[in-house]
Amino acid sequence: MKIETEKQYKEIISQCKEIFAKKTKDYGTAWRILRLPSITDQIYIKAQRIRSIQEKGENKVGEDISNEFIGIINYCIIAIIQMGLTKSDEMEIPFDLLEPKYDRVSSDTMELLSAKNHDYDEAWREMRVSSMTDIILMKLMRVKQIQDNSGKTLISEGIDANYQDMINYSVFCLIQMSESK
Secondary structure, X not given: OOHXXXXXXXXXXHHHXXXXXXXXXXXXXXXXXXXXXXXXXXXXXXXXXXXXXXXXXXXXXXXXXXXXXXXXXXXXXXXXXXXXXXXXXXXXOOHHHHHHHHHHHHHHHHHHHHHHHHHXXXXXXXXXXHHHHHHHHHHHHHHHHHHHOOOOOOOOOOHHHHHHHHHHHHHHHHHHHHHOO
C-alpha cells in the first residue's frame, strides 16, 4: 500500500474510533442487543441515504454524508466484533475491553486493503464515490442473502469479508471526498 494511502486510512480510522469511543461512553454497548441482520439493515439505511442524496442532489436533514460513511465503517466493525461474541458474553462491554477488538478488526481490514491495493494498483482512486456507494449497497445485498441462507455459501467469500470490503470502500469514499474539498 502506498504510504499516503496508509496515512490517510489510519487518519480516517482514528476519526471513526474517536466517534465510536464517545458513542460507547454515551450509549454503552446497546448494539449488543442487535442480531447480525439488524446491524446489516442499519448499515443499509446509511448507504441508502447516501445514494438518495447523491441521486437527488439535495440533503434535507443537513447531516453530511461523510458522517454516514463513518457510520458504515463503525457498524461494520461492530458487526465483525459481534460475530466473535456469543450470547454468554456480557451485554455491556467496557470500552477498555472493546478497544482492542476494534483495533484488531481495523488492523485486519487495513491488511486486506494493503493486499488488494497491491493487486489492483489503487484502482479505487479512479472510481466515482457514487460507484463505490453502489458497490457498498451490492455488498449489503450479498450479506443479506448469505444471512438469509443461514450464513452458508457455496463458493463466495463470507459475511466478514463483505463487511471488510464495505469498511474499505467507505474509507476510499472519505479519502476522495477530503481530497476534492
